[in-house]
Amino acid sequence: MWQRTRSYDSEDNERGACEWCEYALVITLATVLLLGVSGLTVFWILYYREGFGWADDIPEKQFNLHPALMVAGFVTFSGFSVLLYRICRCLRRIYVKLLHAIFHALAMPCIVIGFLAVLDFHNKKGINNFYSLHSWIGLTAMGLFGLQYAVGFFSFLLLLICSKGTAGFRASLVPVHAAFGVLTFVLGVAACLTGLTEKALFTIGNETYASMSEESIVMNAIGVSIVGVAIVVLYTVRGTGGHRTRTVAAQHPS
């Protein structure tokens, strides 16, 4: 929205003020939701699920790393990374790209350790792996995340060594990277929602969950916050991958 404004509507002051209001509102809302969703997940685990652990007597404490780290990786860090890329209008493009890469680099260990935590928990408890819809969606999201990071790092940072020679290639890759980025984020969100539903039924149990216990409401609130984050992020990136982005990218491929 605000990027577009620069090209098309900058002569319209009143509209410009509205856009700045919207800009400030979205940044504030996004920050509150992105930090809030991870904060709420950590609170839920510390207050209702005995906190975190690894290789001690309670494997459930090790499992607890899974939701906390996956929400941090796929929602909080990835969300900030996507938002930063779309809303930083004052910084030089290379710094924005570096920030985008750094936030995704912070998401990476969260996702890897979050994945190992549940894998090791399942193996310790003799539970099968990769049987649920949640795991299928999550595995696809993880695969795409890795692929996107590798392709993005190589194409948009390493290839800057030969900036002019690769400009066309990099510009043509922008809408593909953006589209698959949105897909990865949406799949991450879907994995979180199905995972929360599974965890509620496994751990709280059908009957207590249905009685709307305190913990049920906290878990549902985590889900609702994740949906809120998804709405704000999708709102910010709407239009990505279309003709306009390709045109802008072709003009400023670095």
Next chain:
Amino acid sequence: MWQRTRSYDSEDNERGACEWCEYALVITLATVLLLGVSGLTVFWILYYREGFGWADDIPEKQFNLHPALMVAGFVTFSGFSVLLYRICRCLRRIYVKLLHAIFHALAMPCIVIGFLAVLDFHNKKGINNFYSLHSWIGLTAMGLFGLQYAVGFFSFLLLLICSKGTAGFRASLVPVHAAFGVLTFVLGVAACLTGLTEKALFTIGNETYASMSEESIVMNAIGVSIVGVAIVVLYTVRGTGGHRTRTVAAQHPS
């Protein structure tokens, strides 16, 4: 994509051919997925869940209407409706709008009866209503669906009685209606995925689900198809609600 082509790239024949290939591919893929997902859901219920019923000895048969009708309403009919609106380039605009309204009108009874089926089932079995994340997401999606239908019908069809006088208002409403339409669709998809996860754990049970029974794989396949539909629909509507849509709408508000 193809709508945009008319305005910007029509002089480029090679690109035009590519766009038509993409157009044909997306239509085929979308039709297969949209029909496939409802077909697979009905197959699952007929083959593994004893089919449908209402007010007979087995309330579970009444519950079975819930997933089948919700998938038909929120995914198949709504998906076709959104796609038709975006890809019909040969028809007059008013016919496209009528088709969009008719497909949503077909989705409406599915969603209403699907909702009543589960409400009545819960009451018969003494299960609480509206406690789960799935129900919260589903209720929001239903509310938005009703609101969108009412606002859309009033603004884009009824107000055509006074076509010239309402052109500005209708044009300004287009991006809002489009953005909330995408949101409703995404929430519908999220409700389907969390609902499938709940149903798998409730009915197949943790252990059989974890053993990757035939039915688990069929249910996961329904979930994967729903994700596939969401990807195709979101891909088709990318760019909706942005500056371009507003400009086009201002030029052709009817």
